Amino acid sequence: MTDSAETPVIRMEVARYRPGEDAEPVFQAYDVPLMDDWAVLDGLTHIKDRLDGSLSFRWSCRMGVCGSCGMTVNGEARLTCGTFLTEYAPGPVRIEPLKGFPVIRDLVVDIDDFLAKLSSVRPWLVREGEEPPLTAEYAQTPEQLEAYKQYSMCINCLLCYSACPVYVLDPDFLGPAAIALAQRYNLDSRDMDDRFDVLNLEDAVWGCTFVGECTKVCPKHVDPAEAIQRYKVSAALRSVLPWSRR
Amino acid sequence: MTREMTGGMTGDTRADAYRPRRDRLWFTRSRGYTVFVLRELTSVFVAWSIVFLLMLVDAVLGGSLPEFAALAARPWMIALNVVALAATVFHAVTFLNLAPKATVVRLDGRRVPAWMIQGGNHTAWALVSLLIAYVVLRS
Ligand code: SF4
Ligand code: FES
Numbered sequence: 001m002t003d004s005a006e007t008p009v010i011r012m013e014v015a016r017y018r019p020g021e022d023a024e025p026v027f028q029a030y031d032v033p034l035m036d037d038w039a040v041l042d043g044l045t046h047i048k049d050r051l052d053g054s055l056s057f058r059w060s061c062r063m064g065v066c067g068s069c070g071m072t073v074n075g076e077a078r079l080t081c082g083t084f085l086t087e088y089a090p091g092p093v094r095i096e097p098l099k100g101f102p103v104i105r106d107l108v109v110d111i112d113d114f115l116a117k118l119s120s121v122r123p124w125l126v127r128e129g130e131e132p133p134l135t136a137e138y139a140q141t142p143e144q145l146e147a148y149k150q151y152s153m154c155i156n157c158l159l160c161y162s163a164c165p166v167y168v169l170d171p172d173f174l175g176p177a178a179i180a181l182a183q184r185y186n187l188d189s190r191d192m193d194d195r196f197d198v199l200n201l202e203d204a205v206w207g208c209t210f211v212g213e214c215t216k217v218c219p220k221h222v223d224p225a226e227a228i229q230r231y232k233v234s235a236a237l238r239s240v241l242p243w244s245r246r
Numbered sequence: 247m248t249r250e251m252t253g254g255m256t257g258d259t260r261a262d263a264y265r266p267r268r269d270r271l272w273f274t275r276s277r278g279y280t281v282f283v284l285r286e287l288t289s290v291f292v293a294w295s296i297v298f299l300l301m302l303v304d305a306v307l308g309g310s311l312p313e314f315a316a317l318a319a320r321p322w323m324i325a326l327n328v329v330a331l332a333a334t335v336f337h338a339v340t341f342l343n344l345a346p347k348a349t350v351v352r353l354d355g356r357r358v359p360a361w362m363i364q365g366g367n368h369t370a371w372a373l374v375s376l377l378i379a380y381v382v383l384r385s
Binding site: 019022075076226229 | 268
């Protein structure tokens with residue numbers, strides 16, 4: 001390889017955790033070419049392909065859609081496919097797994113906890129009573145779509161959980177994305193639920209102290225902090241006016 | 247599925263997953279966290295301002311206004327109240343600035359932009375303060 005001759009390099013300090021071998025994560029440094037068009041994820045792929053095949057990390061789409069490449073880059077939760085290496089030049093740049101989750105190996109975290117929380121908020125259209133025939137459409141106006149569209153952009157990347165000090169300190173907190181996704185359905189004109197039983201809890205919306213970091217790190221502009229504060233208002237109104245829904 | 251196929255992917259892997267210890271200094275890790283904690287701490291001064299107001303009301307009702315005035319004029323009390331005023335103003339400003347997050351107002355199908363809600367809140371705050379100042383300073 002002739003990389004080093006013309007191309008500048010950047011040092012990537014990557015957290016390694018090999019269960020059974022390491023008691024806790026250790027950093028391992030790799031020098032990778034600093035290319036203008038390389039994302040942090042491309043640097044990791046270069047390491048895996050050329051320098052050290054034992055490195056484990058998750059990725060799939062490489063275009064900010066699948067939500068699987070979230071990691072901690074220089075202390076901040078980022079999508080590594082959407083974060084350019086040049087942003088950290090001349091380096092070094094530190095890559096760690098997402099904070100707040102158990103580490104299975106290297107940069108791979110265990111997200112089962114989130115998946116369980118997500119299904120607890122019934123993230124689907126809840127309908128009661130008569131169903132229209134299968135061939136019928138649930139028509140919506142552009143305004144009705146606009147009411148929840150922002151929350152439907154979530155890609156479950158979990159950067160918001162990682163950035164949330166409430167979640168990191170209290171893993172029972174339902175967390176930003178699950179609440180935003182609950183609101184995605186609550187605000188949908190086709191949905192008939194308000195998910196009050198799972199959202200109006202100390203460990204759900206009321207656990208949020210409005211730090212606002214979830215909204216800052218969200219790569220899809222979902223604004224989970226807003227979703228939570230809006231639900232607090234709805235929940236408070238519903239408690240005062242028991243007949244009001246949403 | 248055979249044992250080999252699931253090998254390493256089930257129970258065992260999760261059991262030796264690394265769980266980081268709780269980070270007691272989390273609020274020092276980023277500027278955003280530190281500002282948040284400072285904002286929360288100003289609540290202590292907001293609470294003190296309320297206590298001070300209640301003491302004033304009690305002094306007026308109980309006829310011990312001169313004693314209260316003497317207490318309020320102590321240098322340390324003035325210093326404390328200047329700090330409390332600054333903290334309360336900071337708390338109120340950040341609180342009103344965050345309000346658009348919780349209130350989604352739609353006019354004519356369009357969402358009212360955040361700056362309008364913030365501006366409205368600050369204007370209402372200024373008007374109420376002016377009204378109180380007028381009532382208090384009139385005499
Ligand atoms: S709300 Fe944003 S940061 Fe959180 S999981 Fe969804 S896309 Fe990621
Ligand atoms: S690889 Fe799919 S979001 Fe980054």
